[in-house]
Amino acid sequence: MQKNTLNQTQAAASNRPLRDQQANFSVVFLLQIINSTKEPIFVKDRQHRWVLLNDACCNFLGHHREELIGKSDYDFFPKAEADTFWERDEVVFTTGITNENEEYFTNALGVVHLICTKKSLFEDETGNKFLICSIQDITKYQQVEAELRSSRQLLQLVMDNIPQAIFWKDRNSVYLGCNQKFALVAGVGASENIVGKTDYELAWQREEAEWYQECDRRIMESQTPEYGLIETQLQADGRQRWVETNRILLHDHGGNIIGILGNFADITIRKEAELALQELNDQLEERVEERTAELRRAITRLEQEIIERQAALRQRTLVENQLRSSQQLLQLVMDNIPQLILWKDRSLNFLGCNRNFARIAGVNSPEDIVGLSDYDLPWTKEESDWYRECDRRVIESGIPELHIIETQHRSDGKQYWSDVNKIPLRDAHGNVVGILGTFEDITERKRTEEALTQSETKLQRLSANVPGMLYKLIQQADGSRSFPYVSSGSYELCGLTPEEIIADAKSIILLIHPDERPGFELSLAMSARNLQPCLWEGQMILSNGCSKWVQSASRPEKQADGSIIWDGLMMDISRSKQAEEALQQAYVQLETRVQERTQELALSNAALQAEIGERQQAEAELRASQQILALLIQQTPVAVIEWNTQFEVQAWNPAAERIFGYSSSEVLGCHFEFLVPEGAKEQVKEVTADLLRQQGGTLSVNLNLTKDNRTITCEWYNSPLIADSGEVIGVASMVLDITARKQAETQLKQQAEDLATAIQELQQTQMQLIQSEKMSGLGQLVAGVAHEINNPVNFIYGNLDYANNYIQDLVRLVKLYQQNYSGTLPQIQELAADIDLEFLIEDLPKLLKSMKIGAERIRQIVVSLRTFSRMDEADMKAVNIHEGIDSTLMILEHRIKATPTRCTIQVIKEYGNLPLVHCYAGQLNQVFMNILANAIDALEESVVNKKITDQPQIYICTQLVKPNQVTIRIADNGTGIPEEVQPRLFDPFFTTKPIGKGTGMGLSISYQIIAQKHGGSLECISQPGNGAEFIITIPLSQK
Incomplete structure (x- = not known):
């Protein structure tokens, strides 16, 4: 087999003695540079065999260099991957064109990575062709893209849950996005369908679209935002709605305008209320005209009554009895109204009140309040001053003050909120003689x-x-x-x-x-x-x-x-206040007009009133009271029901018809049970019996049935009707339907709880992402440091044997000279004495041995750093748990060693015989780091505070508790964890450390890693004074 020239150079450079390396310094320097780079690099010959690989490539493939040299892809990778690598390498060999590809690659541990490769052809001076490839692992970038998509989805979810409609456009008024609320209004269905559209393509009319475009251009040109713009809008469902719109400019990081952000809220209900208010004002004008006509007719009737006065005198006795009965009924109505009512003179002393106000003011009856002032009641001095200041202002200005929201104290010391109305009382000449006040409990x-x-x-x-x-x-x-x-x-x-x-x-x-x-x-x-x-x-x-x-x-x-x-x-709130002021002015004007007309009628009837006399005036007041009472009962939104002592309906006003659905003719004479659900009838019978035995009224909230068999929630105020003889002759009830309010309260509480939960989950997710990124960066830093230390240490360690051989040769040479040339020159003898040659010869081997031990120690630290640096790996793999614990202890060794304030922390390890465990190795190392660091903190605090006198210890035990479960116990002999702290130990953001020394997320993240990521459990056992023990249990493999 033909050997590669570069491989020969590499082998020769590593085996040649030091004295011959100077001649090939440039080649060694080149190899050192290749090994120092973090990107994997390899070279293949024409037979697709590896002939050179740098350290990063060997680590990435998961094999030693000796295992890879001379082998091909088919010796290490699945056939499908090897075929792909072979085909793409062959294209580079045959065409000579540099090729870049993204490929999937499986390393020695079975982990699949997404890599980016760059392959180019190199031909040496002899014509041999080699393929040079550099690799970049882009798996993490793919994960970051997924996290970015998740963040965008979360942001869109938040936008879609905002009740207002929100949109944003570019500089050309083309939509870039919106929330779901705007998408439904615009008729595009989903928010992503809005992208690229203009106002002309949405559900608006053409005139509306042109108006929106004009508004966008105006904001762009003036560079001024617009707030509170009231306009109409035709929505996708065909309904015309009123909306209040805000538009602001969008700027990039450089301050340049890139578009428009807008939102609008549906104010149709408010606009309809304003129109209804105007209509009500018109109706009130008409009623004033009608009342004026009625008064004129009343004058005519009074003239006729003067003629018939003699006949009426015979009935005065009967009228007086009716008057007393009506006054009692009027007082009963006043006492049964749920609002609080009072009236004062110009000196701000009380002239009277209803029974509800007397109870709040701490007096026994309304008669007891006459002549008292606010300072005599259970208010605080500040509250009394404030009430009198408001009363004085109304009396002096003659202008009523309506719906004043203020707080008050009851006689029992409790504070409550009131909706207050204060109206000046005027005599027949229009002079203010006092003030009338009503209070409604709106706590x-x-x-x-x-x-x-x-x-x-x-x-x-x-x-x-x-x-x-x-x-x-x-x-x-x-x-x-x-x-x-x-x-x-x-x-x-x-x-x-x-x-x-x-x-x-x-x-x-x-x-x-x-x-x-x-x-x-x-x-x-x-x-x-x-x-x-x-x-x-x-x-x-x-x-x-x-x-x-x-x-x-x-x-x-x-x-x-x-x-x-x-x-x-x-x-x-200036706009709403302006509307209130306008309404107040209209009310004052209307009140003035009514007073003017009343004064005119009063002047014209003065002579007539004098003739009628005191009793006739009493009769008129009686009739007026009866009319007011009848109107009050007929027009009040509160249901008013009168019962006899058998609780059969005697009176039933229109509000009761509206709330329960029964007409007055249907219920007169009926027993109360037709309003009560089946399961509550016995309880209601007991309440009615108690009601007839007591003097005061009762307030309760009950479930009731309507005519259409609906169940509604009502607020009842029941009060017995008592005759002059003291006998109970019936019961008066006032009923208010609060079903909608109860439903709104329930919905509001649920929304508040859901919002609090969403915010807590968002904060927890954000902190977890920050912690994950921080630990990932730490892992990369540790891996880089370990790699950079490893290269010079290997160089030193590899040359120690050569140095030892050379020194031995020199020592033998010196000894040989000493044996054969005993009579050496004086200069040599003097130098040998100066450098203590005998000690040097004896100590030099010891020095080399110490250097070798130190180099081996550094290599062990590098191995621990590499083991710990796996914390940024996202894949699950089979690992040795003991190696992870040992690497964590190695990193924390500087904190375990003795310090000026304490001795060395003794670490006791009892490792069981564990197989490889399938887990997220980096995340599990993070758990070990958090628990061990907390244990060291606890021991240091215990020693400083002199709460322990024994040697500080950390005990680590591992064992296989079941065929498929592993337990890791980490305990210390510190002061332990207080009982009140233990229930919150794994809560996010909970910490007992000083500010700046802990985030409160360490144990929370550890618990999630063990429980959620590995399907295991993390628990803490601690008793104050006996240390703390953390027990980690995880399965051997994840399903």
């Missing part, structure tokens, strides 16, 4: 709104394009405040950059209107005190003098150092 609604705000805040963190300002506010224990984080929306909201607000927290607080600032401080103080969410809205005066209404919602969290952190969102 449950506020809690629901706060939960919704929290969910929306978490969702808004996923997108930087949400309008408004996200912020994090910290209030220290000494009262100082700072903003560690402010989103970029702050500049658009209040004209301040995030840097300005972070540098000076007072800069944004000083923008709050001076009249609004106390309310803001009070809201923040109450939130800090009870750790409840802080919801505030008010005006801000910007630096340019403009006024803007904003709303802030945040949730507090108290820290261990006493400080409080609010995570919140502040938004511009």
Whole structure:
């Protein structure tokens, strides 16, 4: 067999004595360079046999150089792969054209790699042809592409779950993408179908498409985003909807405009509500005209009644009795209304209230509150000051204040939220004589709104394009405040950059209107005190003098150092406030017109009223009260039902018909059981019996049946009707259908839980990817370092034998000179004495032996580094578990050795007779590294804190517990793990180490590697003071 010239050179260079290598220095230098490169390189002769391979190629193929030289592909690879390699090599030999291909390759361990090869032809001076090939493993790049696709799918999933419709276009207004919400509206089905289309190809009308194109051009030319644009849109289902659109410019990393990002929200319901409100205003105008006509007719009737006064006097006694009965009924209605009602004089002293307000205020009956002030009730001084300030403002301005959201304290000390309306009371001349207030307990609604705000805040963190300002506010224990984080929306909201607000927290607080600032401080103080969410809205005066209404919602969290952190969102609500002000003005104008007409009628009837007298006025008031009561019962959205003592229906208003589906004629005289589900009838009977025995009302939430056999959830307020004699003559019930609210609350809670779970999984996946990339980079670094150390060590180790032979020859030569030339020259004798020739001859072999031992030690370290560097391998293979443990201990040896604060950690190994285990070797090495490093940390902490006096030890035991399972036990004799910590040991991000010394992901990732990747188990057994033991159990092979 003809030998290759390069192979001859390589063999000669490795065997020739050192004194002859100088003549071929350039060839050796070339071989050293080839062996130093990380890319596998090989050379084949014309018979397709390997004649030269570098170290990287031998490692990649998984065979020694001596096994490969002179062999072909058919000796090592499957026939199908070998045929492919042979055919492509032959093309290069015959054509001389350099060839690059991607091929699949199976190494000695059976692992398949995707490789990129570059093959070229080389012909030496004698005409021999050789094929030179370099290999690049691109398996990892393929995996990175798969991970990139997965990340894109996750991003698209997040976009599709955002409730707003989102799209983005290029500079030519051609769609580049959208979320699923926009795709459904545009009628393209799936989001990927939008790519490449224009507005003219979607479900819009041509006029709409031209308008959208014009908006895109306007933004491009002005380079100014547009927010809150109200427009109509014809959707794919043919419905015309109102939408509120935002458009901003997209920039690349260089700041160049590359397109437009837009989103819109369906505001059709809001627009319809505005139109309905306008229609309601028109109806109210008509009702005022009707009431005026009714009053004129009433004047005519009153004149007729003067004539018939003599006849009416005979019935006064009967009327007085009816009056007392009606007043009692009116008081019963007031006491049974679920809202809280009160009225005060101009001095802000209470004139009266209903029974619900008396119970909240801590007084026994409504009569007991007369003459008291807010300071006499269980409110705090700050709350009393605030209520009186609001009352005084309404009395002085004469303008009612509606739907004021504020907090109050009950007599039992509990705090609740109220929706407050305050209306000035006027006498017949239009003078304000007091104030009327109504309160509705909206604590449950506020809690629901706060939960919704929290969910929306978490969702808004996923997108930087949400309008408004996200912020994090910290209030220290000494009262100082700072903003560690402010989103970029702050500049658009209040004209301040995030840097300005972070540098000076007072800069944004000083923008709050001076009249609004106390309310803001009070809201923040109450939130800090009870750790409840802080919801505030008010005006801000910007630096340019403009006024803007904003709303802030945040949730507090108290820290261990006493400080409080609010995570919140502040938004511009100027438009909604403008709408409210417009509605308020319209209400005031309407109220003024009604008052003017009432005054005119009052003046014209003054003489008539004087003649009627006090009793006639009482009769008129009685009839007015009866009319108001009747209208209230007929028009209220709350079902009002009257029962007799046998709980048979006596009265049934329209709201009850609407809620339960039965008409009044169908249910009059019927027993209550027709509304109660079968399983709850006995319980309801007990409740009704108790109701007849007590004096006060009851509030409960029950399941009820409708006429169409639906089950609904209702809120009931039941109160007994008591005659003057004290006898219970019936029961009044007020019912509100809360089915939709209960369903919304359930759905909201579920969405909040799903969102929290998704965020936690996203954070955990992100940390795992970071940890995986970090360990992969570490594996590549370790492999590279081991390879670079191996080459010079092999060179040194290979030449030690030559050096030893040469030294022995020189020593024999010196001794021979000493024997045959005893009378040497004085200069030689002097030099021999100076260098201590006898000691040199004796110590030189020992020195070489020490160098050889050191080189062998370095080679062992290189082997351990190579074993540990397999952690970035993604394939499962059969490996020796003991080698992985030993390589990990070798890497951690610098931490095991003695330090100034402790002695050497003793490692006790009891290895069982284990077969090869099929596993992810690199990931399993990572588990060993995490557990052993934690054990060393625990031992060092125990020694420093003088909690152990014995020698620190780590015990490692392996055994085959079942025919198909392997157990690895790693234990230490430290102080152990506290019992309260053990349940959270494998939780993501949980750590007991100081900040900066641990991420809390080591044991969590180890648990996932063992449990999910290998189908095994990882458990910890520890008792405080007796150390800790981690038990790893994995199967021998993976199915």
